[in-house]
Amino acid sequence: MVAYQLNEKIFSDTPDVEPTRAGFGRGLKLAGESNPNIVGLCADLTESVQMHLFANALPDRFIQVGIAEQNLVTVGAGLARAGKIPFIASYAAFSPGRNWEQIKTTTALNQMPVKIIGAHSGVTVGPDGATHQMLEDIALMRVMPNMVVICPGDSVEAEKATQAIVGVDSACYLRLAREKTPIFSTVDSPFEVGRAYVLHEGKDVTIVSTGILTPYALRAVTILKKAGIDAEVIHCPTIKPLDKATILKSLKKTGRIVTCEDAQAAGGLGGAVAELLGDEFPAPLLRIGMPDRYGESGAPLELIAHFGFDDKGIAEKTKNFVNARPQYKPGF
């Protein structure tokens, strides 16, 4: 197996940082310049979700719908029926937060390849508080048939994911964040829809992470090593369809698994992995995510630490888990 190419600065005190939404903005502009069927729709948050790059470059294919998320997706569905590939962008709290039924009926059940961009997800929207910290979106979108769910780990990957979903012939949900977060991948790192990637090999426990927690999970490896724990880290940007093979292969080696996401610990990546374990390989599982509560106001990175989503938090929880739960041996 070819090792995943990491940005070496990820382990330094000063990693490169950028918000995932910035990668989306660049990716959409590039995709739009090469594919005339792409249209961009936004609900009064154009610069905030970084769609202004597309709108400025391709103004004839940008549609402002105002603060109307139900209209955002249903107009998108109509455009898709007319042969277009609509990217519809808002904050995740509102889309899919407010327009879930319209997404289901007019894009998923109706099989229209509308690309739903949920920006400002998770606790890193920070001081805006719980109303704007969308933590339920992964779960909401994952249960919908005909829906692909992608949560890029950094801005470099977000740029690739944005371009990759143009070619996916179904509705897709792309989850982004507002805050600058560490960049662990490089332009040469692979990204394919439906694939998870082993970023670091280990034998004592598998840490599967999605979205902006992946760089923290990676950095937790160093802390865990000092505690004598050899952790394997898998980055899982596509939550649906889940790359079961990569996760199970790792799990059969380590016998224990931790999931990490800046979202509700129920129903999201943790839920998906719990289902996989229940179906195929009942190893001990620790789900790191929001524990059935809402977020609150605070500085973005302060909240990441507060909820134990940073490298220290992930390492501490993983260490306790490894010490408490023995590795699963099949056939026992």
Next chain:
Amino acid sequence: MSGLTVSQLEKKANEVRRDIITMLEHAGSGHSAGPLGLADLITTLYFSIMNIDPKNPEMEDRDIFMLSNGHCVPVQYAAMAERGFFPKEELMTLRRLGSRLQGHPERTKLPGLENTSGPLGCGISQGAGYAYSLQYLDHSHRRWVYVVTGDGELDEGNIWEAAMFAGKYKLSQLIVFVDRNNIQIDGPTEAIMPLEDLHAKWQSFGWHVQEIDGHNIDSIIDAVNMAKAIENRPSVIITHTIPGKHVDFMEYDYKWHGVPPNADQAREALHELRTMRGKVRGEHE
């Protein structure tokens, strides 16, 4: 276009009504009043107004029809079958396991459907998306998007988001019919959530507004011709209909919104339709 005369269209609408009664009675569930009220409009659209080809449902230069109040789909299925999109016998599979005729329309199941609907309020915005594409992206100015929406459905916020959107972008290829039959599930629209002044509401959103008798086929054709002539504005045609039209015991009665006729009621309804309320002798009398 099929080139039927107005009196031929009236006869065709009568056949569509009979299809509706027969299929609903056979299905044992479904909505009666709305589809009967829409029979004249939908028949006129499918047999006179729209540029469509039942043998080539994805024809490139076709007009688009989207039913927003998906529960009225029996009238659309009946008109499609009469027009030749699929065999009439298939109407008897309505709402059955494995049928292409789902209880609410699903585009992916049946060629000729342009949208999936049922949950109310999303038809106009989908039509607006399509019309936007025709007007601004494809520069295809000889195609039209027709949307039928219920009146109770106008309670939905999504409707008015779409009204604002279509008004802003002056979507002149979008023609919406509001099925103004004054009933919704819990009772009269004006008691449940008043809609009037409906004319002024649409006008204030930048739409060209007409009001017609939805059972007068000449009026339907004239209104569409007028709507097509209007530039720089989307068109709404407030289509006044009588729920349960042409079946005496169903007319005006909101209790028929969501139920089918039983065997005896279906027999009575079909007799009434065949004889045009006693004006002619039924074929089987």
